[in-house]
Amino acid sequence: MPHQADARTRDIERVAVMIESDGPGGAESMVLALADGLAVRGVDVRPAVFGGGEGWLTERLQAAGHSVYLPKLSRPLDAAAAMRMARWVREQKISVLHAHEFTMGFYAGVAGAMARTPHVLTMHGGTGFATATRRRIALGLSARRATAVVGVSESTCAHLATSLAMAASRVEMVPNGVMHRPGDREATRASLGLGRADQLLLAVGNLYEVKGHTTLVAAAARLVGREGLPPWRVAIAGRGDQEQALREQIAAAGLDGHVQLLGLRSDIPHLLAAADGWVMPSFNEGLPLALLEAMLSGLPVVASAVGGIPRLVQSGETGALVPPGDAEALANALETLLRQPHHAQRLGHEGRRLVQEQYSFDAMIDRYLSIYRRAVRSGIGPVDG
Numbered sequence: 374m375p376h377q378a379d380a381r382t383r384d385i386e387r388v389a390v391m392i393e394s395d396g397p398g399g400a401e402s403m404v405l406a407l408a409d410g411l412a413v414r415g416v417d418v419r420p421a422v423f424g425g426g427e428g429w430l431t432e433r434l435q436a437a438g439h440s441v442y443l444p445k446l447s448r449p450l451d452a453a454a455a456m457r458m459a460r461w462v463r464e465q466k467i468s469v470l471h472a473h474e475f476t477m478g479f480y481a482g483v484a485g486a487m488a489r490t491p492h493v494l495t496m497h498g499g500t501g502f503a504t505a506t507r508r509r510i511a512l513g514l515s516a517r518r519a520t521a522v523v524g525v526s527e528s529t530c531a532h533l534a535t536s537l538a539m540a541a542s543r544v545e546m547v548p549n550g551v552m553h554r555p556g557d558r559e560a561t562r563a564s565l566g567l568g569r570a571d572q573l574l575l576a577v578g579n580l581y582e583v584k585g586h587t588t589l590v591a592a593a594a595r596l597v598g599r600e601g602l603p604p605w606r607v608a609i610a611g612r613g614d615q616e617q618a619l620r621e622q623i624a625a626a627g628l629d630g631h632v633q634l635l636g637l638r639s640d641i642p643h644l645l646a647a648a649d650g651w652v653m654p655s656f657n658e659g660l661p662l663a664l665l666e667a668m669l670s671g672l673p674v675v676a677s678a679v680g681g682i683p684r685l686v687q688s689g690e691t692g693a694l695v696p697p698g699d700a701e702a703l704a705n706a707l708e709t710l711l712r713q714p715h716h717a718q719r720l721g722h723e724g725r726r727l728v729q730e731q732y733s734f735d736a737m738i739d740r741y742l743s744i745y746r747r748a749v750r751s752g753i754g755p756v757d758g
Contacts, residue, residue: 398579660685
């Protein structure tokens with residue numbers, strides 16, 4: 374799949390872009406986009422995903438023309454798997470390993486050390502590794518061998534430095550970047566049964582507790598009793614272990630005509646085109662790719678003030694921020710969007726301008742290419758604090 378290399382990539386022969394999860398999600402979507410973006414720049418990309426998952430990411434990587442390595446773990450600490458990965462690195466003549474998230478970050482560090490190949494670690498906002506001492510130690514060992522330790526937001530970088538007891542200067546920020554993908558507004562709204570006057574408030578994310586969808590449903594229940602609002606609908610796209618609980622919450626609140634669970638969708642650009650507002654009620658985030666895409670689509674957003682979100686969303690300027698878990702505050706912010714369409718339009722316009730100026734996909738690729746070149750020049754990264 375590689376295209377003609379330009380001057381910025383000629384010293385980067387082959388990059389392994391690696392992640393542990395094979396399901397749909399923001400980090401996985403970014404790995405897919407990164408693999409494609411690097412290939413367009415002329416880099417020979419070799420993705421690696423731990424096998425045995427649901428195959429969502431692997432299928433999309435293969436459909437894009439990438440040859441995917443599928444290592445398997447027989448146990449959480451699998452020395453044989455690390456040796457097999459190191460052998461693959463040597464056989465494929467990988468120039469740089471670029472690992473995303475905890476498990477692959479650890480194994481790429483071990484395999485890179487065995488194969489004498491530099492590695493880069495990117496964390497997308499997950500904080501689970503910090504809850505167990507052994508996991509912090511494991512990731513810390515890998516991070517100290519890395520040419521670069523990357524966080525996608527300021528809050529992620531600060532959390533990494535603190536959790537891994539590293540100097541803040543050793544953790545650098547590379548914000549996620551996005552490209553606009555057009556969608557069909559009218560056809561998608563028709564498929565959702567929306568009338569011309571209906572206002573669609575969209576949320577996209579896995580149905581996990583951390584995503585705060587129960588707060589969104591509770592906020593929707595508060596909106597129902599408020600007079601004078603235009604007709605509205607909340608749609609939540611995603612799948613996960615909270616689906617049944619959310620369905621029960623929706624039914625108990627009598628929201629069947631107002632809140633719709635769409636399941637896992639592959640047509641997010643079309644949903645964005647169909648929407649009139651965007652909601653992200655999460656309890657924890659890094660720099661959400663889904664939020665960037667919504668803002669680039671020009672949607673006014675209401676989001677929790679957590680993680681890297683306040684870097685994107687400034688209340689009254691590029692969107693509205695609410696405290697996580699506060700259904701009343703979320704309902705009030707959504708009511709403002711519904712009652713004040715000109716205000717909502719202005720927020721969407723300013724949000725799109727911010728993303729266009731500061732979070733372009735090309736800028737992200739440039740940042741990673743610079744890190745890869747540094748890795749190739751320096752070899753295995755230094756061990757420091």
